[in-house]
Amino acid sequence: MSKVDLINQDLVRERGTCEFDIEELTYYLDGDAAATANRRKLEDKVLSTEGLFDKVPEDFLSHKEKYENAVRKAVLFYRALQNALDPNMSDQEKASTTYRSLLPSAVFKEQSPFTLHVAMFIPAILGQANEEQKKYWLPRASKMEIIGTYAQTELGHGTFIRGLETTATYDPKTEEFVLHSPTLSSYKWWPGSLAHTANYCIVMAHLYSQGKSCGIQPFIVQLRDEETHMPLPGIKLGEIGAKLGFNTVNNGFLGFENHRIARDRMLMKNAQIAKDGTFTKSANNKLTYGTMVYVRVVIVNGMANQLARAATIAVRYSAVRRQSELKPGAGEPQIMDYVTQQHKLYIAIASSHAFSLIAKWLSGKYYKVTGDLEKGNTDELPELHATACCLKAVTTLDTTALIERCRLSCGGHGYMLSSNLPQIYGLATAAFTYEGEFTVLMLQTARSLVKAWEQALAGKPLRPTMSYLTEKKQTAKWSNSIDGIIDSFQRVAVGKLESAVASIKKYSKQGMAPEDAWNMSSVRLVAASEAHGRAVMLSTYKSELERTTTSLSEPLRRVLGYLLHLYAVYWTLEKVGDLLLYTSISESDIQQLQDVYEDLLGKVRPNAVGLVDAFDFRDQILNSALGAYDGRVYERLMEEALKSPLNAEPVNQSFHKYLKPFMQGKL
Numbered sequence: 080m081s082k083v084d085l086i087n088q089d090l091v092r093e094r095g096t097c098e099f100d101i102e103e104l105t106y107y108l109d110g111d112a113a114a115t116a117n118r119r120k121l122e123d124k125v126l127s128t129e130g131l132f133d134k135v136p137e138d139f140l141s142h143k144e145k146y147e148n149a150v151r152k153a154v155l156f157y158r159a160l161q162n163a164l165d166p167n168m169s170d171q172e173k174a175s176t177t178y179r180s181l182l183p184s185a186v187f188k189e190q191s192p193f194t195l196h197v198a199m200f201i202p203a204i205l206g207q208a209n210e211e212q213k214k215y216w217l218p219r220a221s222k223m224e225i226i227g228t229y230a231q232t233e234l235g236h237g238t239f240i241r242g243l244e245t246t247a248t249y250d251p252k253t254e255e256f257v258l259h260s261p262t263l264s265s266y267k268w269w270p271g272s273l274a275h276t277a278n279y280c281i282v283m284a285h286l287y288s289q290g291k292s293c294g295i296q297p298f299i300v301q302l303r304d305e306e307t308h309m310p311l312p313g314i315k316l317g318e319i320g321a322k323l324g325f326n327t328v329n330n331g332f333l334g335f336e337n338h339r340i341a342r343d344r345m346l347m348k349n350a351q352i353a354k355d356g357t358f359t360k361s362a363n364n365k366l367t368y369g370t371m372v373y374v375r376v377v378i379v380n381g382m383a384n385q386l387a388r389a390a391t392i393a394v395r396y397s398a399v400r401r402q403s404e405l406k407p408g409a410g411e412p413q414i415m416d417y418v419t420q421q422h423k424l425y426i427a428i429a430s431s432h433a434f435s436l437i438a439k440w441l442s443g444k445y446y447k448v449t450g451d452l453e454k455g456n457t458d459e460l461p462e463l464h465a466t467a468c469c470l471k472a473v474t475t476l477d478t479t480a481l482i483e484r485c486r487l488s489c490g491g492h493g494y495m496l497s498s499n500l501p502q503i504y505g506l507a508t509a510a511f512t513y514e515g516e517f518t519v520l521m522l523q524t525a526r527s528l529v530k531a532w533e534q535a536l537a538g539k540p541l542r543p544t545m546s547y548l549t550e551k552k553q554t555a556k557w558s559n560s561i562d563g564i565i566d567s568f569q570r571v572a573v574g575k576l577e578s579a580v581a582s583i584k585k586y587s588k589q590g591m592a593p594e595d596a597w598n599m600s601s602v603r604l605v606a607a608s609e610a611h612g613r614a615v616m617l618s619t620y621k622s623e624l625e626r627t628t629t630s631l632s633e634p635l636r637r638v639l640g641y642l643l644h645l646y647a648v649y650w651t652l653e654k655v656g657d658l659l660l661y662t663s664i665s666e667s668d669i670q671q672l673q674d675v676y677e678d679l680l681g682k683v684r685p686n687a688v689g690l691v692d693a694f695d696f697r698d699q700i701l702n703s704a705l706g707a708y709d710g711r712v713y714e715r716l717m718e719e720a721l722k723s724p725l726n727a728e729p730v731n732q733s734f735h736k737y738l739k740p741f742m743q744g745k746l
């Protein structure tokens with residue numbers, strides 16, 4: 080049999096109906112053909128490493144075995160990745176080669192125990208250490224001579240960083256800091272790798288010098304002996320236990336008992352402490368939070384990738400799965416022929432494209448602001464912070480919901496761990512909470528929006544992402560075009576913000592303290608932030624798509640246009656209540672849009688498998704019995720089931736121990 084004969088015939092037909100060149104879309108998503116070639120070469124090299132894949136799926140291992148197996152694979156994986164990346168590549172080229180690659184997902188269903196080293200430990204050194212410190216720590220961290228993590232959250236406080244209780248008290252006599260955890264609630268709790276993997280750590284602690292508080296500062300702390308890996312004296316470490324996901328990430332707890340570290344272990348790029356204990360504060364005390372801003376930006380791209388993975392699995396499965404009858408006697412259709420199924424899935428594809436473009440745009444902003452900060456200019460930091468907060472929050476909200484929808488759209492088989500959809504959901508929903516919980520981040524954006532509102536009233540100019548607040552007060556005539564929809568989403572954001580500001584004023588007038596008035600209005604404030612986030616996302620998706628697709632072929636531009644249009648109409652119909660409140664949309668406009676939406680689902684239908692193929696995830700990266708390229712769904716489900724250790728013997732010992740005596744009335 081040829082390779083083609085082994086592919087499910089429905090999928091073969093679906094690939095035949097695709098109206099654009101799948102490879103061209105892959106190049107577009109990667110950046111260009113060379114970036115795709117580099118990514119594929121990297122994947123070939125790394126994934127051919129011996130021993131990288133599990134013989135027994137990790138789902139069947141115990142908690143302890145899972146971790147030990149993950150460390151074994153992490154070591155192999157990291158070495159393979161280091162060897163595969165061309166040493167002559169610039170950091171920029173390395174980043175573009177790995178940007179869309181979900182290589183770790185091929186190896187770890189629940190992520191690597193080294194994730195925090197790469198995602199936060201190294202970025203924290205880069206962003207918080209002075210030049211001398213970087214020179215010492217970066218080479219050690221990059222070569223993985225040391226493994227680190229980022230310990231900020233405590234048992235008692237995650238969101239409220241100013242409330243962190245871990246203390247670092249400077250002792251000028253010995254030129255050391257004394258790290259201490261004064262209460263149970265001050266124990267660090269959550270950091271990935273912290274339990275048994277990392278031997279170093281960035282610790283965020285409350286600095287005291289000369290008897291005064293100097294705010295929360297970062298310290299690089301050795302946790303374990305580099306030879307024996309035993310925790311150093313005065314350091315208590317452990318693992319926090321089993322979780323919904325992330326079970327191989329080795330999240331841990333950490334307590335200090337008057338543990339001493341040298342003065343140069345405070346990361347001193349932004350704030351400094353002199354030998355005599357004199358404290359020099361940072362130009363802007365929020366620079367200490369810079370690592371979080373960076374990770375929030377990265378998360379938006381992570382969401383685009385994880386959503387694309389879930390959509391690939393669910394769309395391929397929906398092309399293969401047949402169920403029920405549409406027309407009597409016509410045989411069972413592919414479930415993707417049900418328009419309700421298309422409604423569940425195509426928005427996931429469109430959202431992934433939207434998030435990917437938004438992530439690149441946000442990343443550009445981040446690097447621009449970081450460059451400005453190096454020159455001492457902090458002007459654009461508040462806008463970056465406000466934008467990163469709401470985009471991280473809304474993309475994690477949508478990704479979590481859409482991955483769950485992809486899972487549910489696969490019926491019973493989506494509930495199987497061998498589908499990998501539950502684990503992908505576990506990764507996405509974690510991002511809703513970590514690096515700033517959804518509501519908390521929304522309220523940060525609301526703070527900026529309310530300030531912008533006041534500035535607009537005072538006739539002052541606003542930052543670009545909020546400038547629409549000054550222009551969009553009147554209700555204009557509704558237009559069903561994409562520009563009309565963007566305009567209307569901005570009007571909704573203005574309307575909701577106006578309502579929230581009016582609410583704050585109302586409660587203040589009644590004599591409430593400003594903080595109480597804010598709290599009473601906070602449901603409206605979060606709604607205003609979400610509306611602002613959606614307006615920014617819609618307009619950025621459109622402008623970035625237009626900017627980046629001019630050289631693409633006409634068929635591909637047309638299909639990408641369908642996705643943008645579908646995304647805009649989908650959200651219009653989802654938010655119809657808001658639009659009825661704040662714009663002049665009518666019932667007949669809504670009926671028309673419903674027709675447009677159904678038409679768009681039909682236009683995407685022949686391209687759906689092509690669109691997910693273009694994400695170009697190899698089977699190892701999908702790691703799913705339902706989503707493989709060949710569509711051999713039932714064979715793979717059975718193969719995976721047969722790997723269950725319970726299938727190793729026809730009669731389980733529990734029969735003799737419990738069932739038989741129970742059924743015979745002896746137990």
Ligand SMILES: CCCCCCCCCCCCCCCCCC(=O)SCCNC(=O)CCNC(=O)[C@H](O)C(C)(C)COP(=O)(O)OP(=O)(O)OC[C@H]1O[C@@H](n2cnc3c(N)ncnc32)[C@H](O)[C@@H]1OP(=O)(O)O
Pocket residue numbers: 190194195198199229231232237238239240241271365366368369371372374377378380381382385460461464506507510513514515516519523526527
């Ligand atoms: C592996 C998964 C695979 C799936 C794919 C995903 C891919 C991603 C890859 C990464 C993997 C990562 C793995 C997991 C990592 C998790 C790590 C963590 O959670 S680590 C732990 C993460 N923990 C968190 O994220 C904790 C969340 N909490 C916080 O961030 C803060 O404490 C706070 C912002 C909520 C409040 O802070 P507070 O001090 O009370 O501030 P106030 O409210 O009083 O506002 C004062 C003023 O400051 C301003 N401002 C504030 N922040 C910033 C900023 N960054 N900058 C600039 N400005 C800022 C603010 O606007 C305001 O301005 P104004 O109005 O006065 O002018």
Ligand SMILES: Cc1cc2nc3c(=O)[nH]c(=O)nc-3n(C[C@H](O)[C@H](O)[C@H](O)COP(=O)(O)OP(=O)(O)OC[C@H]3O[C@@H](n4cnc5c(N)ncnc54)[C@H](O)[C@@H]3O)c2cc1C
Pocket residue numbers: 195229230231232235236237238239268269270271325330509512513514515516517518519522
């Ligand atoms: C998988 C995972 C990995 C993590 N990894 C790390 C790590 O590596 N390092 C690290 O330091 N931390 C890590 N964390 C911790 C994470 O950053 C925190 O859990 C997160 O910041 C939320 O803080 P919290 O848990 O204190 O939630 P809380 O703040 O207690 O939130 C509980 C509820 O209170 C609400 N709330 C809190 N404050 C406000 C407010 N001001 N206004 C309105 N509502 C409010 C929230 O909206 C939420 O509904 C991780 C967490 C997870 C889940």
